[in-house]
Amino acid sequence: MDERVTLRSHLDQSASPAPHGVAAGEVIEAIAMAAIDLASLIGDGPLAGITGRNGGINPDGDIQRDIDVAADDMMRRALRNAPVAAILSEEAALPETLNAEAPLCVAFDPLDGSANLENNISVGTIFSVRPRGNDILSTFFEPGTAQCAAGFIVYGPQTTLVLALGGRVDIFILDRRVREFVLTARSVRVAPDTPEFAINASNRRHWHGPVRTYIDECLAGTGGGGAADFNMRWIGSLVAESLRILVRGGVFLYPADARPGYREGRLRLLYEAHPMALVMEWAGGAASTGRRRILELGAKSPHQRVPLIMGSARGVRDVAAIHEVIEPMFDNSDAPLFARRGLFL
Numbered sequence: 001m002d003e004r005v006t007l008r009s010h011l012d013q014s015a016s017p018a019p020h021g022v023a024a025g026e027v028i029e030a031i032a033m034a035a036i037d038l039a040s041l042i043g044d045g046p047l048a049g050i051t052g053r054n055g056g057i058n059p060d061g062d063i064q065r066d067i068d069v070a071a072d073d074m075m076r077r078a079l080r081n082a083p084v085a086a087i088l089s090e091e092a093a094l095p096e097t098l099n100a101e102a103p104l105c106v107a108f109d110p111l112d113g114s115a116n117l118e119n120n121i122s123v124g125t126i127f128s129v130r131p132r133g134n135d136i137l138s139t140f141f142e143p144g145t146a147q148c149a150a151g152f153i154v155y156g157p158q159t160t161l162v163l164a165l166g167g168r169v170d171i172f173i174l175d176r177r178v179r180e181f182v183l184t185a186r187s188v189r190v191a192p193d194t195p196e197f198a199i200n201a202s203n204r205r206h207w208h209g210p211v212r213t214y215i216d217e218c219l220a221g222t223g224g225g226g227a228a229d230f231n232m233r234w235i236g237s238l239v240a241e242s243l244r245i246l247v248r249g250g251v252f253l254y255p256a257d258a259r260p261g262y263r264e265g266r267l268r269l270l271y272e273a274h275p276m277a278l279v280m281e282w283a284g285g286a287a288s289t290g291r292r293r294i295l296e297l298g299a300k301s302p303h304q305r306v307p308l309i310m311g312s313a314r315g316v317r318d319v320a321a322i323h324e325v326i327e328p329m330f331d332n333s334d335a336p337l338f339a340r341r342g343l344f345l
């Protein structure tokens, strides 16, 4: 990209015409500043006193590490100085009101996939911004279509900010020398039809019929009657998988399965699935539970889980088509019916 566009100048240009654009720009800048500090802390890790040891259990039953607590504090501090009426963090049981008069509400996962840090694998912060409704806390329970901005930061070899704002998705990389995000990809588009899937295949025995059928078809390849020869990736880090999909397409699946605690999937609707779905859709991709569009769902509780299938439009459409063919009552069957080929459209 010839001209150097910083996040700040990008927000000045593109945030203001969007609904709630000026306020959204301030929120995004606050999150970006927190992310810059968090990137240095993550980069130093044990050198900065981060042990990775457990700090307890968060409200949703996940192990909480010292870095999760630090990331949560950083995000909260940043958002207190932004036009934010209420926040909902993965690390707290309930939403918290900040400035009741402010125009926006923010749900966030301060540090997704923190267990990956032990192995120096990419982790991230995910955020979802929506206009405050009359009843502040009910704002979080509106469908994902209410979001006016969303995105995520990947703390990896580079610190990358993916931003969905004003109906498009742009990517920025942190210039560490000057502590500024710089635009590197404008209006990114998800490739419509990449034969690549990402799923934790160790759960195969627990999957329901439609997911098993889809993955079996991917694995069969053209030699086995499948529609294409698929490649597979599984990083176990939602932000890293999402960035890969934006860069080269493919489909990511974290489905519901038969394990206790996974009947609604693993990922959380408000600060994982909703923001990722907005990013995917605004980049021309799709996001679904297999049966319903993620953005049309409203949460019933702050930490509600949801099956998430997202990425290239064709892949998500194929998974949804298989869900239509296979009766829900046979969902968890191992019957040979589910091994049949040729279900892709």
Ligand code: FBP
Residues within 6 Å of the ligand: 062, 111, 112, 113, 114, 115, 200, 236, 237, 238, 239, 254, 266
């Ligand atoms: P947390 O929200 O608990 O940090 O975990 C989320 C996550 O790490 C995602 O980033 C990833 O897609 C998924 O869990 C991996 O789950 P599993 O270990 O079950 O494959």
